[in-house]
Amino acid sequence: MKHQLNVIIGSTRPGRAGPVFAKWLESFAREHGKFEPVLTDIAAFNLPVLDEPHHPRLGKYENSHTKAWSKAIDAADAFVFVAPEYNYFAAPAIVNAVDYLLREWRYKPAAGVSGGLRAAQAVKPLLTAVGVMPIPEGVALPMYQKLLDETGAFLPSEQVLGGARTMLDELFRWSEALKPMRVG
Template sequence: MKHRLTIIVGSTRPGRVGPVFAEWLRAAADEHGKFEPVLADLVEFNLPILDEPHHPRLGKYEKAHTKAWSQAVGAADAFVFVMPEYNYFAPPSVVNAVDYLVREWAYKPAGFLSYGGISGGMRSVQSLKPLLTTLKVMPIPEAIVLPAFAQHLDDKGHFTPNDMAATSATTMLDELHRWSVAMKPMRQPAA
């Protein structure tokens, strides 16, 4: 059985391009063949600023949006965060979405597809890693970085990856699979 790779579209702002990159990655992961890739677009979950009355570690969710998000994250074996950089930091929508849950994240690897200007969103990725490790997520160093991302979009907004992006995707997916397989026993309920 293939491991489930949940590709999280992190930007929620109007006019975002994250879904274009996420869809390309979903197709690349499908072609890669070791994962069942699914998209999780934060716009569709519509998570307000954390609004649950109980601490997330308890898993006592009352809101429908939290229950749906919990199910999506809990079903994953690995993640890829597709996100831009906002003021040298991860988008607030991503930080908020991560903070909504605790147990659902544990013992799963995460990769990143970041995009932006000259830095390609790498500072965004680096800012998110400490939060993820606190929740027992293993962020891997292999990633897809798209600096000056607009140059890779045609006049209709379609993404055409260069060789570096395609090679980076394969390398990241190979490593995510290794980590996901290795961590699977840790995801089993404790005896």
């Protein structure tokens, strides 16, 4: 059985570019063959700033948006965050979405596809705090606009393709290694 890879679109901003790259990565991961990729758009869950009355460690979720988010994250074996960089930091939607849960994140590896390397680095301590293993491999897309054609389609370079392949290979290795810790 293939591992589930949640490709998380980390921006909720109108006019965001993340869905273009997330859809490409979903297709690329499917062709790669080691994962069953699932597009997971934070915007679709309509998560307000953390509004659960109980600490996430208790898993006593009261809101339907939290229950749906919990189910989506719990089903995954690994994550790729398609993350923008806002003010040299991770998008607030990512920080908020991670903070909503605890148990669901544990013992799963994560990587990033990001237009900003500072954002990718900034989210790693947050992921570590909830039990995610952030791996060093990722795909940098600086000046991402230059990688889009006139219709807005993503045209990955050989460097991007090689980086994505390496990232997925390493995510799979980590997902396999952590699998015994996720069971039970």
